[in-house]
Amino acid sequence: MTATAVDRPSPGELLRADRAGRRFGDVVAVEDVTMSVGAGEVVGLLGANGAGKTTLIRMLLGLIATSAGEVALLGGPPDRRRRTRLGYVPQGLGLYGDLTVRENLTFSAQAYGAATPRLPEALRASAGRLVAELPLGLQRQLAFACALAHDPVVLVLDEPTSGVDALARAALWDTIHEQAERGVGVLVTTHAMQEAAQCDRLLLMSQARLVAHGSETDIIGSTTAVAVRTDEWARAFAVLTESGQPAMLAGRDVRVADADADRVRQVLSDAGVRAEVVAVPATIEERMRVLAGA
Amino acid sequence: MRAMIVKEFRELSRDRRTLAMLIGMPLLLLVIFGYAANFRVPTVTAAAVGPGASRLAATLPSSFFDVTRIEPSGTRADAERLLKDNTVDVAIVTGRQPALALVDGSNLFASQAIVSVLNTFGDKISSQILYNPDLKTSWVMVPAIIGLILTFIGTIVTSIGLVRERETGTLEQLAVMPIRPSTVILGKISPYFLVASLDMVVITGLGMLLFSVPFNGNAFVFALGAALFLFVVLGLGVLISTISQTAGQAIQTAFMFLLPQILLSGMIFPLDAMAAGVRWIGYLLPLTYFTMISQGVMLRGASMASLWLPFLMLAVMAVVVFSGATLRFRRDLAPSRHHRHVAAEADADADAEPHAGPGPAPTTDAGRSG
Numbered sequence: 001m002t003a004t005a006v007d008r009p010s011p012g013e014l015l016r017a018d019r020a021g022r023r024f025g026d027v028v029a030v031e032d033v034t035m036s037v038g039a040g041e042v043v044g045l046l047g048a049n050g051a052g053k054t055t056l057i058r059m060l061l062g063l064i065a066t067s068a069g070e071v072a073l074l075g076g077p078p079d080r081r082r083r084t085r086l087g088y089v090p091q092g093l094g095l096y097g098d099l100t101v102r103e104n105l106t107f108s109a110q111a112y113g114a115a116t117p118r119l120p121e122a123l124r125a126s127a128g129r130l131v132a133e134l135p136l137g138l139q140r141q142l143a144f145a146c147a148l149a150h151d152p153v154v155l156v157l158d159e160p161t162s163g164v165d166a167l168a169r170a171a172l173w174d175t176i177h178e179q180a181e182r183g184v185g186v187l188v189t190t191h192a193m194q195e196a197a198q199c200d201r202l203l204l205m206s207q208a209r210l211v212a213h214g215s216e217t218d219i220i221g222s223t224t225a226v227a228v229r230t231d232e233w234a235r236a237f238a239v240l241t242e243s244g245q246p247a248m249l250a251g252r253d254v255r256v257a258d259a260d261a262d263r264v265r266q267v268l269s270d271a272g273v274r275a276e277v278v279a280v281p282a283t284i285e286e287r288m289r290v291l292a293g294a
Numbered sequence: 295m296r297a298m299i300v301k302e303f304r305e306l307s308r309d310r311r312t313l314a315m316l317i318g319m320p321l322l323l324l325v326i327f328g329y330a331a332n333f334r335v336p337t338v339t340a341a342a343v344g345p346g347a348s349r350l351a352a353t354l355p356s357s358f359f360d361v362t363r364i365e366p367s368g369t370r371a372d373a374e375r376l377l378k379d380n381t382v383d384v385a386i387v388t389g390r391q392p393a394l395a396l397v398d399g400s401n402l403f404a405s406q407a408i409v410s411v412l413n414t415f416g417d418k419i420s421s422q423i424l425y426n427p428d429l430k431t432s433w434v435m436v437p438a439i440i441g442l443i444l445t446f447i448g449t450i451v452t453s454i455g456l457v458r459e460r461e462t463g464t465l466e467q468l469a470v471m472p473i474r475p476s477t478v479i480l481g482k483i484s485p486y487f488l489v490a491s492l493d494m495v496v497i498t499g500l501g502m503l504l505f506s507v508p509f510n511g512n513a514f515v516f517a518l519g520a521a522l523f524l525f526v527v528l529g530l531g532v533l534i535s536t537i538s539q540t541a542g543q544a545i546q547t548a549f550m551f552l553l554p555q556i557l558l559s560g561m562i563f564p565l566d567a568m569a570a571g572v573r574w575i576g577y578l579l580p581l582t583y584f585t586m587i588s589q590g591v592m593l594r595g596a597s598m599a600s601l602w603l604p605f606l607m608l609a610v611m612a613v614v615v616f617s618g619a620t621l622r623f624r625r626d627l628a629p630s631r632h633h634r635h636v637a638a639e640a641d642a643d644a645d646a647e648p649h650a651g652p653g654p655a656p657t658t659d660a661g662r663s664g
Contacts, residue, residue: 083471092463
C-alpha cells in the first residue's frame, strides 16, 4: 500500500480530512470535504442542522467509514490506538445516568487506562449524585471532565454548550481555551453563531459541503447586509419577505443579507413603510445564509 | 378522531416489527402450535433385556413400541443403564415372571403412555417407574424452568441492557474509547452471566426444597451445561440488541425468540408427540438441549458421556451465536475496519489517478476546490 499524505501529517496536524465524503444510499451526508485541525487550535465547525457536521465528526473519529476520500487522526486512520489520545464529547454527552458523577469519571479514565483525576471544583459537591439527577450544565461539565480525564491531545466536541445557560457556557469555553493553550487541538461544532468568535478558525458547512473556512473576518469578507430600522418592523419584515428578499429579524431590526440597499429602500417605499435603510457588514450567520443560498 | 385513526394506521404500516407480531405471529403460532400442541406420545423407544428378550420383543405391539435394543445377555443393571443414558424410554427385563418393565419417569408423557399400554398386558408384565416414581409434573418442569429463566435473563435482560447503551448514546462513546468490541461484550454480559448463575442456583435449590425435585447427578456436569446454555442465550441477547434500536424493539424481538423456546423445546409438549414438520424447529432451540441436560442430570443422574449430544449441540450453538453476535456488535463499535478497507481501495485509486489523492488544504471554498 502506498503511503498517502495522511500518513505524513503536517507538523502539529492532529485531525485531517482529505476530500472525505459519505453517502447513505442516495443521500449525500458529506461531500468532498478537506479540512484539518492543528495543535493548539480551536476550530469551529458551523452549519445548519443537516449540514453534515456530525457525520463529518463521526468520520473523523472512525465511527463512520468514509465513502470517498480519507480521514486521519494523528496522522493515520482513526483506530483504537490513536483514539487513546482523543477526547470526545458527543451531542448526547455519552454519560451513564444511573452512575454517579464520580463513577462516570472513574469509568471513563479507566477505559483509557488513566488514573481517575480530581473532579473539577464545580462537580465536587455532586460527586455522589446520579448523573440523571444533575442539571444539564453540570452534566456537560462532567462530560468535559470525562473527555479530559486521560489528557488527550485532540478534543472533538459536538455542540458542547447546547442547552446550557450563559454562565455555564462561558465556563465551558474557558475550559476549551485552557486546553488549546496546553497545545490540545479542538474541533467544536456549534449552532450558536456568537460562539464562532471564540474559535481561532471556522469551517462552514452547508448541504454536505465545506463552503468556506478561515477566520470570521475572512469568511464574512466583503459580504454586506442591509439593516432596516423602523417602528413598523413587523410590516417591513412581511413586505421584504413577500418581495423575495432574505429578510431576518434581529431584535426589532430587519436585516437582509447580501442585498442591495437601494432595492430594499424601494420595496419599502412602494409599500408605504417609513424606514431607515443602511448597508452594514454582514454577520457570520448572514454569510452562512448567503453561502447556503449559493 | 379520523385523523388519529389514519395517523395510527400510517405509523403501524411502517412499523414492520409490530406488524409481524400482529399479523405474522398469530398465523405462525396457529400453524406451528396446532401441530405441536399434543400430549399424546404415539411411539416410544424400547429395549428388551434378558433371556427370551427377542421372544418378548416380538409380542410387543410395534405400532407403539419401537424396539431398538435387544440384549438377551443383559441384566436389570443394563436395562437401568439404557434408561439412564436416555437410550430408550422403557426397558423390559425378562427371565422372571412377570417380566419387569422399567420406565423412564423423567419423560413424563411417554411414561404415562407406556404404563397405560403395559396395563393391557395384565400380569404378564409388571412395571416400575424410575427417576420420577409418582410421575410428578413439577419434577419434570423445574429443570426445564431453570432453563427458561436463564433464557429470559440471557435474551431479554441482556438485549435491553445493550440497547439502552444505544438509546442513551453511550454506545457511541464506547465506540470511541480504546476498548475492544469483545471486551465491551464480555464486560456487558459478565454481570448477567453471574446474576443468571446465581438465579440458577437459587431456582434449583428452591425447586428441590419446595417440590422435592431430586438432584441425582453430578453438579459439575449440570453447571457446565448451564454455562454453555448461558453463553448461547447471552449471545442471542447480544444478537437481538444489534437488530434493535429501542428497548421496546428488543423486547418484541426477544419475545419472538422466547415463545418458541417455551412451546417447542419439549418443556410443555413432548417433542416425540409433535408432527415431524414442527419437531425439527424444537431441535434448533437451545432450551431443548438444556432441558435434556437438566432433566438428565437432576432426575436420572445422567453422566456427561450419555449427554454428549446436547452438550455438543449447545457448544456448537454457543460458538455460532456468539460469533455472529460479536461480529454484528463489532460492526456497531468498530466501523473503522470498514474504513481501512475503503481507505485501501482509495489508495489503489490514488495510485491510478494521482489527482484523486489528498492535496494541500485550500484556503477558500475548501470543499469545492479541495
